[in-house]
Amino acid sequence: MRFDPSARPRVTVAAIVEQDGRFLLVEEQTADGLRLNQPAGHLEVGESPLQGAVREALEETGRVFVPTGLVGVYLSRSQRQTASGHQDVSYLRLAFCGEVSAADPGRALDEGIERTLWMDLDALRASASRHRSPLVLRCVEDYLRGQRFPLELIATDPSVFG
Numbered sequence: 001m002r003f004d005p006s007a008r009p010r011v012t013v014a015a016i017v018e019q020d021g022r023f024l025l026v027e028e029q030t031a032d033g034l035r036l037n038q039p040a041g042h043l044e045v046g047e048s049p050l051q052g053a054v055r056e057a058l059e060e061t062g063r064v065f066v067p068t069g070l071v072g073v074y075l076s077r078s079q080r081q082t083a084s085g086h087q088d089v090s091y092l093r094l095a096f097c098g099e100v101s102a103a104d105p106g107r108a109l110d111e112g113i114e115r116t117l118w119m120d121l122d123a124l125r126a127s128a129s130r131h132r133s134p135l136v137l138r139c140v141e142d143y144l145r146g147q148r149f150p151l152e153l154i155a156t157d158p159s160v161f162g
Contacts (some may be wrong), residue, residue, distance in 0.1 A: 009075060009090040013053040014040035015134075016097040016143050022118035023140055024100065026060045030110045030132060036119075037132035038139065040093070041110075043088050047154070049157035053096045061116045063100035066081040069148035078127045095139040097148065114121035 017024040025036050037089055040058040043049060050067055057065030074093040079086045103116070119127070121140065128137055 001019050009092040011043040011049075012040055012091050012093045013056055014038040014093055014095040014139060015053050015057040015067075015100075016071050016095055017057075017100050018097075018116050018143065019082065019100075019118065020121050022151050024061065024063075024116065025119055025122060025124075025136075026109075026116050027114045028060075028132070029037060029114065033103050034114065034130070035132040036127055036130050037136055038095070040132075045095075046161060048160065049094045049154050050096065050151065053094070053098075056069065057100065059110040061100065062103045062105070063067075063116075065096075065098055065100050067096040067098040067151060069097050070151060070153055071117055071139055072149075073149055076133055076135055078133065091135075093117050093135055093139075095135075095142075096151075097143055112125075126128065128162070 015024070024039065026039055027034055027036055039060040041056040041060070043052040047055065053067055054065050059064060072095050072096065075090065076093065077088065077090045079088055120142070124137060124140060131137060
């Protein structure tokens with residue numbers, strides 16, 4: 001595997017939500033089959049990381065996410081199979097913790113999302129081979145250790161919205 005130094009990380013945002021010792025996850029179709037992930041996705045042009053996390057949680061779970069803290073910033077790297085071979089991809093993930101509303105039963109979930117589910121830590125650890133990335137468990141473990149940073153740590157310049 002050869003690293004392409006010109007490859008830039010793709011920015012993603014994730015919502016870490018705990019209720020009664022269980023964590024909100026989505027089961028989604030990926031190129032590697034059915035995988036588990038936090039409500040997460042790519043940051044879009046014209047939105048702050050907080051706005052992206054709120055949007056992704058709503059699109060993937062039908063729930064309104066209210067961020068209360070930043071759990072961490074993570075850099076990971078993986079390879080994806082493409083028609084022309086392997087592609088080396090890096091991701092920069094901003095993981096936020098917070099609370100969610102009840103699910104809106106009338107709201108369709110994002111394409112590829114099969115369902116939402118709640119898993120406790122033991123079930124989450126036991127399903128590690130089905131995680132979309134190793135960051136799924138890492139973010140939960142950091143959250144459980146009490147790792148939190150104020151939301152003000154993430155600043156978005158007004159030029160992003162213009």
